[in-house]
Amino acid sequence: MSLLRNTVSALALALAVTAGSPQAKAEAWDIAKAAEPYKGTELHVIFLDRPGYRAIIKLLPEFEKATGIKINYEIVPYENTREKEVLNFNSQGDLSIALVDLVWIGEFAENGWIQPIDKFAGDASITDPNLNLKGFFPLLLDAFGTWGGVTYGLPFDNYSGLLFYNKCMLKDAGFDKPPQTWDELMNVYAPKLTNPEKKQYGYALQSLRGETQSADSFMRFLWPFGGSLLDKSFHSNLMSKESQEGLANRQKLMKDMPPGIVSWDHAEAVNGLAQGQVAMITEWSAFYPTLTDPKTSKIGDCLGVAPEPAGPAGRLPALGGFSLAVASQAPEAEQKAAWIFIQWATSEAIAKSYVEAGGVSGRMAVYDDPQVKATYTFVEPMVASWQKGVPEFRPRFPAWPAISEIIAEFGSKMMLGQLSVEEGSKEIGTRMETILQKEGYYDGKKKLLQ
Known part of the structure; x- marks a missing residue:
């Protein structure tokens, strides 16, 4: 069945057109009727230039045709998204839907920028x-x-977070399976897969200064080694033996990563694997469509997908993603229209079409679909990680954006060899605790994780 036919089928279910279908539930949603009072409403939202957003954009025409609600989206680089949204909220701008990263939820909620769903769900x-x-x-x-x-x-x-790898490069190097542990990746696989003369490297870790450095690079090497950014008293835990071991191992891997890795964002890391320059990357599951698209990837059938390697503390993969929330600044009617869109975009009804268009749904049922499991090799390791995972992989408290900037600065300097792992850890810890002191995290009034 074509993507278009799947899309129309799923949308028909959402619109109660196929109420007699075996997939339909007892009471199908007549979304057209729900949206009738808001026909002509225009909603404003920020999207990223990533597969999940391109996927929902493909499905938007059917939503707009059925509801009469227009979705105006602006595509913004991830590194600029939070700042752009915060400025919009503070100036009572036009955003009617908030794109909320895992680590922004505390800031957005405590500032009253987003509405609880209870306001609408009743x-x-x-x-x-x-x-x-x-x-x-x-x-x-x-x-x-x-x-x-x-x-x-x-x-x-x-x-x-998943391990994407080039099966053909690994086979040529004598490996019949991907590394199971970080120790194997660092000490066995990466050195053997690196050949600077051929401009081929064993591993790439997206480490561009900014949130990519702080969240995707720095934090990724704390949890699997038993380390953490903060201890239970909100003080820095970066000088612990476990945290130091993780960060030292990140530094050790530099010799098997491409030159200039500190300037690589997600796109560069994914492209390095796609073009055969890099043998292994630990990247978000959302980039699977990019790596399987012959227009953007040469890797073809050589692509392998596995869980992120295990460290001494076990297999603790990175966790990332967003939610869609109703912006409090929007007029009442616009908020209700936004709620209708958010439900549709995250619904079980369109989950399969969304996945087939390149998105990654948060709905459990779609990954039980035999066709989905057979077609998308990333599903099994991704679902396994979501069964466990670490929601505090990055602290979700409102202080994170300021702390992220500190980690980005000194984490980059550590990778570049401008500071040792110990020196950089001490700088981050001192500056981080100054921020937390000012924000009241040492007087017992605030919680690290909600």
Whole structure:
């Protein structure tokens, strides 16, 4: 069945056109009726230039045709998204839907920029009777959409860290399977797969200064080694033996990574694997469509996907993603229209079409579909990581953006050899604790994780 036919089928279910279908539930949602009072409403949202957003954009025409609600989206680089949204909220701008990263939920909720879903979910005229919050992976709903026990957003564009690798390069080097541990990756696989003369490297870790450095590079080497950014008293834990071991191993891997890796963002890391320059990357599950698209990738059947390697503390993969939430600044009617869109975009009804278009749904049911499991090799390791995962992989508290900037600066200097691992850790710890002191994290009034 073509993508178009799948899309139309799923949307028809969402619009109650196929109420007699075996897939339909007891009470199908007449989304057209729900949207009738808001026909002509224009909603504004920020999207990223990533597969999950391109996927929902493909499906938008059917939503707009059925509801009469127009979605105006602006595509913004991830590194600029939070700042752009915060400026919009502070100036009472035009955003009607908030794109909320895992680590922004505390800041957005505590500033009152987003609405709890309870404001809308009790209104049957605008709420899908099959909303089914229990249908989301609990880890995702909690980490991406919930703060202080209150749910603000629904999971959208969800990621698990995975090991993507070139099976052919590994086979040529004498390996018949991917590394199971970080120790294997660092000390056995990466050195053997690196050949600077051929401009081929064993591993690439996206480490561009900014959130990519702090969250995707620096933090990735703490948890599997038993380390953490903070201890239970909110003080730096970077000087612990475990944290130091993880960061030292990141530094050790530099010799098997491409020159200039500190300037590589996600696109460069994915492209390095796609073009045969790099043998292994630890990247978000959302980049699977890019790596399987012959227009953007040469890797073809050589692509392998596995869980992130295990460290001394076990297999603790990165967790990332976003939720969509109703912006408090929007007029009342616009908020209700936004709620209708958010439910649709994250619904079980379109989950399969969304996945087939290149997105990663937060709905559990779609990954039980035999066709989905057979077609997308990333599903099994991704779902396994979501069954466990670490929601505190990056602290979700409001102080994170300021701390992220510090980690980005000194984490980059550590990788470049401008500071030792110990020196950089001490700088980050001192500056981080100064911020937390000012924000009241040492007087017992604030919690690290909600």
